[in-house]
Amino acid sequence: MNLEQQVQDLARRARAASIRVSELGSDAKNTWLLRCAERLEAAKPRILAANQQDMEDARSKGVAAPMVNRLALEEGKWQDMVAGLRDVAALPDPVGEVTGLRVRPNGLRVGRMRIPLGVIGIIYESRPNVTVDAAALCVKAGNAVILRGGSEAIRSNLALADELRAAADDTEVPADAICIVPRTDRSAIDVLLRCDEQVDLIIPRGGPGLIRRVTENSRIPVVKHDAGICHVYLDASAEPEMATAIVRDSKIRQMAVCNAVETLLVHRDAVQTVLPGVLKELHEEGVEIRGCPRTCETFSEAVPAAEADWSAEYLDRILAVRIVDDMDEAIAHIQKYGSDHTEVIVTSDYRSSQAFLRRVGSSTVGVNCSTGFSDGYQLGLGAEIGISTSKLHAFGPMGLEGLTTLKFVLLGDGQLRE
Numbered sequence: 001m002n003l004e005q006q007v008q009d010l011a012r013r014a015r016a017a018s019i020r021v022s023e024l025g026s027d028a029k030n031t032w033l034l035r036c037a038e039r040l041e042a043a044k045p046r047i048l049a050a051n052q053q054d055m056e057d058a059r060s061k062g063v064a065a066p067m068v069n070r071l072a073l074e075e076g077k078w079q080d081m082v083a084g085l086r087d088v089a090a091l092p093d094p095v096g097e098v099t100g101l102r103v104r105p106n107g108l109r110v111g112r113m114r115i116p117l118g119v120i121g122i123i124y125e126s127r128p129n130v131t132v133d134a135a136a137l138c139v140k141a142g143n144a145v146i147l148r149g150g151s152e153a154i155r156s157n158l159a160l161a162d163e164l165r166a167a168a169d170d171t172e173v174p175a176d177a178i179c180i181v182p183r184t185d186r187s188a189i190d191v192l193l194r195c196d197e198q199v200d201l202i203i204p205r206g207g208p209g210l211i212r213r214v215t216e217n218s219r220i221p222v223v224k225h226d227a228g229i230c231h232v233y234l235d236a237s238a239e240p241e242m243a244t245a246i247v248r249d250s251k252i253r254q255m256a257v258c259n260a261v262e263t264l265l266v267h268r269d270a271v272q273t274v275l276p277g278v279l280k281e282l283h284e285e286g287v288e289i290r291g292c293p294r295t296c297e298t299f300s301e302a303v304p305a306a307e308a309d310w311s312a313e314y315l316d317r318i319l320a321v322r323i324v325d326d327m328d329e330a331i332a333h334i335q336k337y338g339s340d341h342t343e344v345i346v347t348s349d350y351r352s353s354q355a356f357l358r359r360v361g362s363s364t365v366g367v368n369c370s371t372g373f374s375d376g377y378q379l380g381l382g383a384e385i386g387i388s389t390s391k392l393h394a395f396g397p398m399g400l401e402g403l404t405t406l407k408f409v410l411l412g413d414g415q416l417r418e
Contacts, residue, residue, distance in 0.1 A: 003183055007191040010146055010179045011198035014119045017176035018144035022116045026093040028172040029140050033089040035167040036136070037082050043163050048073060050155035051128065058152050066256040066315040070126035071153055080377075081129040087377075088136045094400050095142045098409060109411040114404045116142030118200035121192055122385070123148045123214060125206035128156035130386075134203075135164050135178045137385050141403035144177040146199065148192060150206070151184035158182060193218040203398075205386045223393055223402075225386035227313040228258030229339040230371045233330045233356070234278070235347035236269035242368065243270075243346045244278045250344070250371040252285050256315045258387060259342050259364075259374040263310060263320040265330040271298055271323055279321070287317045294323040310337040327352060331359055338362060340389045342374040363389060363396035 001009065021029075040047070051073045058068050073081070094114045101111035120143050122134045131147055138145035149157040161180040168175040181188050193202065196219040204214040205225040215222050232250055234243050250261035266275050271294070279289055279299045289295070290309045291302035302321065309320040310333070324330045334343055344366040345356040353367040364374040364387075374397060376384025381399030388394045394402035 003185055003188055004191050006183065007181060007188050008195060010181065011119070011192070011195040013176040014144040014146050014179045015198040017174040018116070018119045020174045021139060021144055021177045022142045024142070024172060029093070030089040032139065032167055032171040032173040033085045033136055035170050036164055037085040039163040039167045040082055040132070040160070043159070044078070047156065047159045050159040054153050054155050063152060067126050067152070069256045071128065073128060073156065077129055081132050084133055085136050088140050091140070091400060093140065094404050106415050107413065108415045111409050112406040113409045114401070115407050117403060117405055119144045119146065119198055120403065121146045121148065121199045121202045121220070123189055123202065123204045123210065125150040125210060126153060128153045128160060130205065131157045131160045132164065134385055137400060137403055139173060139177055141400045143403055144179070146179045146181065146192065148181040148189060154184050189213070190217060193220060196220045203385060222390070223388050224390045226389040227339045228260065228341040228387070229263065229311060229313055229337060230259060230261050230342040231263045231265055231334050231338060232261045232371065233265040233343070233345045234267060234270045234274050235327065235345055235349060235352050236267040237348040237352065238270050238274050238346040239348055240274045240277050243274050244281050246344065246346055246368070246370055247278050248281055248285070251282065251287060251319055253370070253372055255317060259371050260315065261319070261371050262312060262314055263322065263337070265333060266321065266323050268323055268325055282319060285317070287319050289319055289321055291321040292323055295321045327355065334360060341387060342371045344369060344371050363387060
């Protein structure tokens with residue numbers, strides 16, 4: 001079987017499985033999720049050995065350190081991954097929920113019911129934990145999933161998928177509800193993107209090149225999970241200690257993630273009162289400051305920023321810093337260079353906070369908090385499929401409800417349209 005036939009066969013099998021899994025009750029899906037957690041724990045040594053091989057290969061090929069870090073299934077990430085399966089099992093099942101029920105003048109009751117999307121293709125890079133998170137959410141929402149991870153994580157992804165499918169064999173979930181493309185050929189993506197008769201939605205997670213390739217070539221609707229060019233804006237009234245803590249957490253807590261801050265915008269009236277302490281703290285943590293001319297004048301350790309820095313997703317100890325005259329300039333910068341991911345304002349002024357919330361159109365907008373809260377776990381969604389930067393269908397951290405759609409249901413007692 002050649003590559004095209006193999007991918008098309010996977011899509012057909014996933015379509016057949018999607019019909020079966022869409023009819024399963026919550027108990028059957030939850031049983032599978034809990035069995036997955038058990039099997040992963042039992043297979044942990046084998047999976048971590050495969051992961052170690054992937055990391056060694058990546059290093060030998062000169063893969064950038066942030067990407068290698070994303071590959072690692074270290075202890076904390078492993079625990080979160082397994083706990084995520086149990087968390088998803090504990091979440092309410094959205095399938096079958098009826099909302100918005102209203103009565104028409106003729107007594108006909110009209111509502112909307114949540115139903116699965118069908119078959120979801122996930123195309124992603126690096127992080128092998130996405131294999132587990134994506135499968136868990138897709139199946140709990142009544143869908144089948146086709147997983148196509150990056151070549152750099154192929155051993156890890158296959159080892160994880162083997163256990164997810166084996167757990168399905170132990171339960172009522174059809175094994176083909178979890179399909180993984182076993183080939184690293186990039187052309188496999190192109191074949192999958194043409195399977196519009198079997199696949200209902202494509203979700204790409206990765207760098208700009210992957211996102212561009214998918215959106216330009218897909219015959220299937222796409223929900224993008226694009227780069228995280230996140231901003232923190234320090235308003236004129238920002239409290240210095242709070243501002244320092246928020247910027248530090250947004251940058252240092254975990255850098256190789258899409259919700260880490262990459263650009264700091266600072267009101268000119270906060271330059272003397274707030275900025276020095278913020279930059280001193282970051283510099284002591286080894287963060288390189290790439291600043292506009294005014295920033296370089298204020299902080300001698302800063303290096304001049306290039307135009308490309310304002311649209312960079314560093315995923316590393318680098319932060320772009322620009323001083324602006326007012327909120328209008330800050331928002332204009334976000335609109336020009338941002339990726340509609342996450343933006344935060346630090347301010348003591350209520351009117352400024354409300355204006356920022358209204359005017360900034362990114363998927364997650366916060367006041368006086370870390371950008372790290374742009375996360376499915378933190379927002380109460382359980383494990384997330386990713387953070388959508390597409391405004392249609394789902395926007396922001398995408399959990400179970402984002403993997404369903406709504407149909408109209410009509411409840412009558414003999415009404416006729418005459």
